[in-house]
Amino acid sequence: MLLAVDVGNTNLTIGLYEADQLTSHWRLATDHNRMPDEYGLQILGLLTHAGRNPADLNGVSLASVVPPLTSRVIRACHEYLKQEPLVVDTGVKTGVRIRYDDPKTVGADRVCDAAAVMRFYGGPACIIDFGTATTFNAVTKDGDYLGGAITAGINLAA
Numbered sequence: 001m002l003l004a005v006d007v008g009n010t011n012l013t014i015g016l017y018e019a020d021q022l023t024s025h026w027r028l029a030t031d032h033n034r035m036p037d038e039y040g041l042q043i044l045g046l047l048t049h050a051g052r053n054p055a056d057l058n059g060v061s062l063a064s065v066v067p068p069l070t071s072r073v074i075r076a077c078h079e080y081l082k083q084e085p086l087v088v089d090t091g092v093k094t095g096v097r098i099r100y101d102d103p104k105t106v107g108a109d110r111v112c113d114a115a116a117v118m119r120f121y122g123g124p125a126c127i128i129d130f131g132t133a134t135t136f137n138a139v140t141k142d143g144d145y146l147g148g149a150i151t152a153g154i155n156l157a158a
Helices: 036-049 067-081 108-120
Strands: 002-007 011-018 021-029 059-064 086-088 125-130 133-139 144-152
Touching (some): 011 036, 021 036, 036 067, 059 067, 059 108, 086 108, 108 133, 108 144
Parallel strands (some): 002 059, 059 086
Antiparallel strands (some): 011 021, 125 133, 133 144
16 A cells, blocks of 8 residues: 655645555645654554554655655654655656756646646646645646746635
């Protein structure tokens, strides 16, 4: 099983996958004061609620747009799950080439969006992600991520 963790500005979205099937998923409030032990205990509790335990995991993937929390979640994975998470960023081989002036400034959420769209639909594509911020992203038919725009999310704009 794969535990997928998305650390966003508003929520942590956590999913448990068996092969390509999402079997359980949860949303937790993003809290900048939460410590690695708190994340670890919360994740253990969620796994237990799903009838699973850390030994059932084959891996953990982590995408984060909140750098101060990334290291805390990584430590929680080490200490409570005994897993080294795959941290998604622009250096991870996704099949999408980042053709942006400074690739390191492209957030993990945008990398994941582009990789998912290419995997499930192919390109060319305009990807719109409605989160805390609304992002617009362009991917060519060959899988080149060209960039995009970020604007206020629906709640903030309202």
